[in-house]
Structures are given as structure tokens and as C-alpha cells.
Amino acid sequence: MKRYLLQRIGFMLITLFIIVTATFFLMQLLPGTPFTNPEKLTESQLAILNAKYGLDQPVAIQYIQYIGNLVQGDLGYSFQHEGRTVTSMISDRIGPSAFIGLQALVIGAIIGLVLGIVSALRHNSILDYGSVTLAVLGMSIPSFVFAALLQYYVGVKLEWLPVALWEGYSSTLLPSIALSVTVTATVARFIRSEMLEVIGQDYIITARAKGLKENQVIVKHVIRNALIPVVTMLGPLAVSIMTGTLVIEKIFAVPGLGEQFTLSILVLDYSVIMGITIFYSALFILVVFVVDIIYSFLDPRINYKGESA
Amino acid sequence: MTGNTPHLPPHQDLQAQNQYAYDEIPSDLFVKAPLDQRKSEEIGTPSVSFWKEAFQRLVKNKGAMISLIMLVLLIALALIGPSMNEFSYREQNLVHSNMPPKVQGMEWLGFNGQDSQGVDQYAERDVQINYWFGTDEFGRDLWTRVWKGTQISLFIALVAAFLDLVIGVIYGGISSFYGGRIDNVMQRIIEILMGIPNLIVIILFILVLEPGITSIILAMVITGWVGMARVVRGQVLQLKGQEFVLASRTLGASNPRLISKHLLPNVMGPIIVTVMFTIPTAIFFEAFLSFIGLGLQAPLASLGVLIEDGYKSMRYFPYKLIFPALVISIIMISFNLLGDGLRDALDPKMRK
């Protein structure tokens, strides 16, 4: 187990290093410098700015410096916001994103589980068709389309919930609901198919042959075993939530990381784009890793000890 | 046969209903009949080819068939829609800006030319021509733009899916067919690519490549092929271990023959299914990029650009958002349902 963990961590670091390197050199390919836009700057002012951010150094030196700083958790300074470090910008912005993201995950997981379980237990009934249809809609309709419609009908027309901005708990609801749709659909579809598969297994017949009551069979054997692989969905779900936050925070004016990212893209704030890219990638890699570890505890068949032997 | 006196079976009452009067069976039937070897070897159901059976299963799937019809309809509209009236997708007419949708005879459906205040803009501004989906702030006809946008979105998605297919099949095929060290190295590369959220890569590449149709396609293909490569590799590895491939190899089949006769036909199903799911993903990414401002530049339209435009003026002109949003949703739903249907049809065991 220990050896497996070390291997995995090593591989994670290599992946992250490749991402950082690729991002860094891609940024070098970008047209112009971050200071091309403000035309008021004179030659000498530009030179001072370039020197300040080390842009006059050769690329190799810049790269080594960047890696060196990164190891210490320093992602450099924003080019657009005078004197602000990228690290502080990320830490200021992560709160709202994490809040609506986790809230969406909880809402989506609960509704998705209920829909999926009901669907599988009432296979081929109207309930099943209904929730399968809902799941297809949720998977298919782009989250920003759904968010925009939600904002228009619930926010503007019905005025039930705040249209946008970050003022109190009620303003977190619409963005969370918009984000949760994909989660709901994914979880519902997944748990449904897992349960249908488990129901067809021989050991369910064994459980029935033992004389267990039908609800005991369903709860202790079917649902329990179908829930375990749901953990593996956390990786893809984390990605879908991250993707979702980019547009949904823009739509609902949530002061989160996603909104910062789209803003920085529009004003070409390279260091912030790079910083957030690296942060997202690291987060994703970490989620996948944690999911694998959790899964190995939940499913007794998976045994990493075997790998070290 | 002494001692075996025939008498009725113990459960006589239940069996009686389908028994004949045994004594009435004519004795001349008790003669040896020739054994018909063919009859005993007869196979119960006629054999149907795999593809034919899959097709039959697909046709039975109502959702998939409706989706197929919807897609054919939408593709046809994307092709001929822009030329169904006299407007072009880029022609501006500021006098006719922000006209609500109006269709003769479909007023009851909301195509009545009234804006969100209930004012009939056509009467107010004395406009004689009907704009079916209304116009945008530059007076461009939205009917034309929506179908032109659909055309471009579909084009981007199809080209991206095709390139994913080509790269994925070649990469996955080589990796799995040759195996060993080649496979090992190629798999490590895939693992690293899988470790990166692909949206981030797409955004970075778009930034570098300057927004445009080509750069959007390229950016999507850079990460998109990985999924296809994994499907192909998985399938080939699974097939390689099976006896019929081993048998064919033992009989001296060459590699090209093995690939074309045994591997490809069996990998076809999963490949088709994967393509069917790649297309909606590509459509989603295109719209997504346009929505965060990395899409096509005006006056070019794609569904994403139109949704972004529509979203900005949603409060006062909701129709600008609703039409492109509807089209993209129908396309996504149809591709997903068709993909599901194909998966069920091609591999009933894979059913999810």
C-alpha cells in the first residue's frame, strides 16, 4: 500500500510538472505582452514594467524562476491588478466557488440517488421512464443555457430568488441549482445502471434464497453494492462542476474563481490565467487520487497491497 | 417387457386434460420410422447477421428513432434555412433592429410581433416583412443567423469528431496491437493527458491560436482523441485475448488480415457509439467557448455566439436567447438519445 501510494504521488507530481511546463511555454507563445493593450505607456515605462515582472529576462531564466517560486507557493503577480499576488487572488476567490460547488454536489447527489434508485426498482415503469427522461435532459442541455433560462424565469419573471450577485444565502441557490443539474443527471443514470446490473447478479439470488425479505435484499445487498462505484464518479463530477463554475459564476455574478478566470482571459492577465490553470489541474489530480484511495477502502476486492509484493 | 404392466401415472387427474385416449392410437403406428438426421440437427431460429440484428434493435427504440428524425430535420434546416428568405446572416438593417418574431398564422404560439411590453413592433414601426425569429440589435434576421449558426456548430463538431476518430483509432490501434514497451509509453502519455482537465487545455490553446473555426476544432482535437484511443485500445486488447483471434493467428493469418477481418469489425460498434457521444460534447465546448468570449468573431454566428448575444439582452428580448437555446438543446438531446440507442443496439450487454 505504501509503495503504491508513493508511486501514485510521484506520478501526480510528474503530471503536474508537465502541465506547469506546457502552460508556461504556451503563455510564451501568446501574441504580445500583457502591457500591449494600455497604449498610453511610453517605451521607458514599458521597459520598467517588463523589468519589474522579469519579462526582459531570457525565457529559460523566467521558467526556472517561475518553477522556483511555484514550489514555494508563489504564483507571481497579477499584470492587471497592481501589487496583487496571484496566490492571494485565488485564495480570495475560492470561497464562493467552493460553496456553490459543494452545495451543487450535495443537491445533485441526493436528487440523483433518489431518481436512480427509484428508476431501477421500478424498472420499465412510468417512474423509470420519467426519471430517465429527466436525466437525458440534464445531461444534454448545456449548463449555461439552463442557468440563463433559470435566471430569466425564476429570477426575472417570478422574482422568487435573487437574479445575481453575492448577497446572502438565497443568492447561492440559483447558481447551485444550475450547477447541480449535470450532477443529478450523471448520478441518476449511473446508479440506475449499477443497480440494474447488481440485481442481475447471482449473489442477489443467494440473498433471496436465504429467505431475506425483499427490502433487506434491496437495501443490504443491491443498494449497498451499487453505491460503492458511485464514488468513482466524483472525478468526472468535479470536472463538470469546475467547467460549470466558469460560466455560471459569470451569469450570476458570483465572485468566485471561475469568474476571475473568465475575466482574466478577456483582459489577458497571463499570470492569473496560468495560476488558476495550475490550481484547477492540481485540484483535479488530487480529487482523482483521493477517489481512488476511498474506493480501495470501500471495495474489499481492490487491494493495493498486492502491488507492493 | 415382462413385469412392466402399463398403468396410469400417479398424477393422473392433472395430466388427464391433455392426454389422448391411448387405446385408440392405431397399432400400425408402432413401426420403426427412418431417423431424419437433418431434423435433429435443425437450428431453431434463422441466423441473422450482427448488423442486421443491431439495426432491428435500433429501429425498435422509439427515442433513438425520434432523435434521428429530429437530427435529419435540423441538419436539413441548417443547410437550407439560411436561404429560405431574402436576408443574409451578416446584412445589417438598423431600422429593423430588435424586431420580435412574427409568423403569419402562428400568432397564438407567440409569433405575434409583440415585444415584452406587449407592443406590436411591426404596426408601431410600420414593418411589412415578417421576421420569423425576429432580428438582433443590428437588424440582422435571426432565422437566417440561427440556421447559419447551427450549420457552423455542426460543422465544427463533425470535423472535430472525425479528427478524434482518425487519431484515436490509429493511436489506440498501434498501442494495443503492438503492446509491450510501445503500449507502455503510449499509455503513460495518455494517462498524463487524462490528468489534465481538458477544458483548461482547450482554453489555453484558443488563447494561443486566436479564435476562429480552425482553432476551435484544433483545440478540441488536442485532448478529444484520448477518449477514442482508450476505447479502441480497450476493445482490441480484449479481443486479442479471445480464442478466435488466437485461432486465426495459429492458422497463419497475416497482421493486416487479422486487423481487417477480426479486429476492425468487432471494434466498429464501440467506435460508432463513441463518435455519437463526441459530437454533442464538441457542440457543447464550442458553445461554451463562445459564451465565455473565446468563440467566433462577429458577424460569423455559431449557436454559442447567438446564445451569448441572446443572453446579454435576455431581460428585454428573451426571444433572442430562446431560439438558439432550443436548437442547441434539441441537438444535444437527440445526439445523446441516438448514442444511447446505438449503444444498446450494438452491444446489448453494454446497456447502461
Add this chain to the structure above:
Amino acid sequence: MSNTILTVDNLHVAFKTQTGKLTAVRGVSFDLKKGETLAIVGESGSGKSVTAKSIMQLLPTATTEVTKGDIVYNGESLLKMTKRQVTNLRGSEISMVFQDPMTSLNPTMKVGKQIMEGVQRHEQVTKAQARERALDMLKLVGIPQAENRLDNYPHQFSGGMRQRVVIALALACNPKVLIADEPTTALDVTIQAQILDLMKDLQKKTDTAIILITHDLGVVANMADRVAVMYGGKIVEQGTLDEIFYNPQHPYTLGLLQSMPKLNEDRSQPLLPIAGSPPNLATLGEGCAFAARCPHTMTVCHTYTPRDTVSETGHSVACWLQDPRIAPSEEAAELVETGNSSL
């Protein structure tokens, strides 16, 4: 016949398929006496597994249906019982052991817990008592270091050990009837013998009646008191072990015996396979199901279904060759002769 514990009477079971009903079991009748072992023999698709599962009512109700007949346990019809009553009988009165020990245990539950579940369901016991019982059962079926093994997961056992666990699970509540559906088919030959010995041994200790479903005549010879031979959803011949092995009357039974290698016989003697393939249940109409493959087939066999001919000893055969109207031709004599000389 007061010691009869289970009676299956003219059982018909049909599958609902897309093309209509397909009758897989078409009139199976047998009695099971206390403590005896009845082997049901037949090739794949003969309906033996379906018969077994329909006794326990473990067939999916959405796709299967008992269309005719009855199953009587201890004087009560299982088919007329409520769902709850049937559930109460399962595991406590009638138990089942399945073919593949690799898939018949829940992979994410400790084996001890899986045995305890059944005990706790049927008996008023504390958790500790149930655990004690599980431990006793594991010891009984010969699992070494049973104390430590209670908390292991199924994948930590070998195939043979797993089948022992399945047997322990089935016998945990002292059932009167054990249905073993090809219990050794998925196991290595050496392990097969161990499992069979275990089952025989346990049967002596617990006096459980066993219905043994198998296609392996070797297993039958080893275990059975009585044998029922199934073909095309019907029992074609039924009798004691000796009657079936030394005095087979049905051409199918004879064919089965002749296709089995014997240790004491000249090895140069080729095995005689039964020509043709099993019948297609969907197109099977009136007449004997075996007629198309039978070397002694007569005109009557194709149009009329033969009824059971039962001897005084209870040896019953469903074959027109038993009919007195048959011309005392050479074939009948030949059949009896080959039947006797084959063993």
C-alpha cells in the same frame, strides 16, 4: 408415503419472450422423501435448473410463470402460499446451493455476516449467537482456521472453499430440503470429490433431503439414491440408482450411459455419442421430444406424447417402446440387449 417431504406435480413453467411464451418445463412430476438424494440429470436446456429454481420461486416473476401443476411441501402448496410465507420457508426449510461459487456470494460482505444474515432472519438469536452459529457452520464444512475466516471477504477464498461457504450458508438453519444446482460443475475435479464427500457426510449428520441437479453421471453414481432423467422439459425416466444405471429403459438414458467413459472397460471401445442436438423448445409440439434423435424411433413417436409406464418398484419410463402394441421386433430386443451389455 408419509415420509414424502416434497412433491412436484405436473409442473409447467413458461418464459415470456418477445415472440411469445416458451415452455421450458412441460410436466415434471416427482416425489422427494426425507433424507434421500434425488438426482435430476439432463443436458443443458432440459429444464432441470428451471425446475429447481421454481421450487424456491426464485425465477424472476416478470419473465417467468408457472402455467400448470403444483409444488407441495409438507402437505402445503408452495404456489398457493403468500409471498411472505414462501420467504419464511426459504433458507430455513428449503435451501439452495448454486453452480458458481465465484458469483454466488456477495463480494463486498464478509462471509461470516452472509451466513449470520440468514440465521438472524429465521431464528430468534442474538448477534453473538448468530456469529457462533456461523463459526460452527464454517467448522462443519471443513474450513481451516474458521475463527479468522469469518471476517474474510469471498475473494479471499479459493473456489472450493467458497463452495464450502455457500454450503455452510445453505445449511445454517437446518433445512429439510437442500437443492444443489450443479454444485460441482465450476470446480476442479479433485475439489469436486471433496465437495461431494462433504455433502454426503453432512446429509448423514443432518438428515437433509437433497435434490441434486447435474449433467454429470459420475456425480450421480456417487451421490444419488434415486435418479430422474430430464429431456426437453420432461422427466423421461425415473427410478432408483441401480434401475437407471443397470436397467435403463429409455433410449435417451441409454444414450447418456453409453456416452460416458467407464474405467473397467476396454479403452479401445469408442464412446457412443447421441447424434443430433437438443430440441428447440420453441418449436417442440406433440410427440416425444427425443424422437428426432432416437435410434428406435417409430411413427407414433412423432405424433403422440408417450405416457409414463411405471413398474411395481416405481421405475417409470415415458417411451412408446414400453407399449404392448409394439410389434415384438428385433429393435426392442436389441435395445434391451445393448442396454444390458453396456454395463
